[in-house]
Amino acid sequence: MISEQAKNKGLVHTMMFILKGLFAIAIIGLLYWLFISTILQMHVAINENTNERHAINLANVLISSEKLAYEGEVTCIGTSYPCNHYTTSSSCVSANCGWIAQDQSCYGTPYTCDNYLYSSSCTDAGCTPVNGKVMRGILDVGKLDEIFVRSGSLNLISIKDIGIGYPNSFTLVRIIDLEKCNSFDICDGWIGYLSGPITLQGLSIAKFGECLSEHASADVESFFRLQLTGPALAWWNPLDLKNCAQNNIPSSFSSIFSNSQITSEGFPIVIKYPNGDMHLGRIYVLLGEFS
Amino acid sequence: MKGQAEIAVMGIIFTVVAVIAMRMPLIILKYHLAVDLNIEYNYNNAQLTLLSLVSAKYNETYSMYRVISERDSNGFDEDMKGKIISNLDLLTHAKCFRLVDETSTILEKGDCSAAKNSGEIYLFRPYGQKLVEKIILVYE
Numbered sequence A: 001m002i003s004e005q006a007k008n009k010g011l012v013h014t015m016m017f018i019l020k021g022l023f024a025i026a027i028i029g030l031l032y033w034l035f036i037s038t039i040l041q042m043h044v045a046i047n048e049n050t051n052e053r054h055a056i057n058l059a060n061v062l063i064s065s066e067k068l069a070y071e072g073e074v075t076c077i078g079t080s081y082p083c084n085h086y087t088t089s090s091s092c093v094s095a096n097c098g099w100i101a102q103d104q105s106c107y108g109t110p111y112t113c114d115n116y117l118y119s120s121s122c123t124d125a126g127c128t129p130v131n132g133k134v135m136r137g138i139l140d141v142g143k144l145d146e147i148f149v150r151s152g153s154l155n156l157i158s159i160k161d162i163g164i165g166y167p168n169s170f171t172l173v174r175i176i177d178l179e180k181c182n183s184f185d186i187c188d189g190w191i192g193y194l195s196g197p198i199t200l201q202g203l204s205i206a207k208f209g210e211c212l213s214e215h216a217s218a219d220v221e222s223f224f225r226l227q228l229t230g231p232a233l234a235w236w237n238p239l240d241l242k243n244c245a246q247n248n249i250p251s252s253f254s255s256i257f258s259n260s261q262i263t264s265e266g267f268p269i270v271i272k273y274p275n276g277d278m279h280l281g282r283i284y285v286l287l288g289e290f291s
Numbered sequence B: 001m002k003g004q005a006e007i008a009v010m011g012i013i014f015t016v017v018a019v020i021a022m023r024m025p026l027i028i029l030k031y032h033l034a035v036d037l038n039i040e041y042n043y044n045n046a047q048l049t050l051l052s053l054v055s056a057k058y059n060e061t062y063s064m065y066r067v068i069s070e071r072d073s074n075g076f077d078e079d080m081k082g083k084i085i086s087n088l089d090l091l092t093h094a095k096c097f098r099l100v101d102e103t104s105t106i107l108e109k110g111d112c113s114a115a116k117n118s119g120e121i122y123l124f125r126p127y128g129q130k131l132v133e134k135i136i137l138v139y140e
Helices: A002-064 A089-094 A119-124 A141-147 A205-215 A220-229 A238-248 B002-055 B064-069 B078-092
Strands: A069-071 A075-077 A098-100 A105-107 A128-130 A134-140 A169-181 A187-195 A267-272 A278-290 B097-100 B105-109 B117-124 B132-139
Touching: A002 A134, A002 A169, A002 A267, A002 A278, A002 B002, A089 A098, A119 A128, A134 A141, A134 A278, A134 B002, A141 A187, A141 A267, A169 A267, A205 A238, A267 B002, A278 B078, B002 B064, B002 B078, B002 B117, B002 B132, B064 B078, B064 B117, B078 B097, B078 B105, B078 B132
Parallel strands: A134 A267
Antiparallel strands: A069 A134, A075 A128, A098 A105, A169 A187, A169 A278, A267 A278, B097 B105, B097 B132, B117 B132
């Protein structure tokens, strides 16, 4: 009887010892997991923050760049060629000189430099063209049409490198005209992909762009997505977007789906049309970077 | 039994303290990052809002810049204020805002008191007492 009790007591002690050990291991495991996950989350938070800050900087550069921003009128300075410089009748007459056919000579007083409005004609007349001042925040429709595509023609979107972008990055730029909106609050605008210098191997940004173009749609769903994600991501079904990213770009690609303020609210701009109209608009920038 | 309850309480306290101690740096870091970024975005947004406002056209002849900078000499009626307010509505998406100079309110919208975000811009005033005027936009 005594031996049976001693045996049970020993068993209880052993079980207690095992349970205490397991508990200690669990506590250590929990602390380790907390430590590792905290470190990882710090890295993610810092990466997202850096990405968003880069997007803000990039938006500022884009609206200040002569590639997109409206430049004031070209001014022409210097001294124009004298009339006897011109050897053909057309160039002579266009410089406000008189042409004598018999002598094949040009005479008179030419236009002064400030009469020339275009850079090419200014140079032809021997003057020096001075580009107009870049107007920060005022985007030129002619330049937007060259780099981006209008919202209605999404199938023609292609990746462009205009020399503005972070290394190993991919930027989705959306510009909307707030004064050209329909009753569903869907506004006219431009959209385009820009890439920075890419040094990674096996990266298929072109395929990613094609995939996005194929799956873009402006339907009733996009109106609801507009309310949820903002205008930059409203054109795509989230599942299509995820598939495009997973199938074409490496897993180190980060942050394009983060719903930051520059992505969802954008920056205010003015859009200048060729006829002189100026509309208020916004520019949205989504930046994806490869870590 | 009493001893076991004490051990349980100690265990709970230890776990809570450990979790908080581990998570607190992350929470503080995230808070600072979010606040800094928010300030940076709001600063840029407010400055660009004012820049876009003064760059926009009032009509075929006048720019918003001229309407604001020459308001003392050309007048500043309700139509002019209304047009500026509608532009600021589009640009800020704010429920209320105020446009002020250094001493007075130029215009305001809404019955709330805007205090959250602000941007400032300096305008050249050809006919004013001072050649340069500081305009401040405050919006909620």
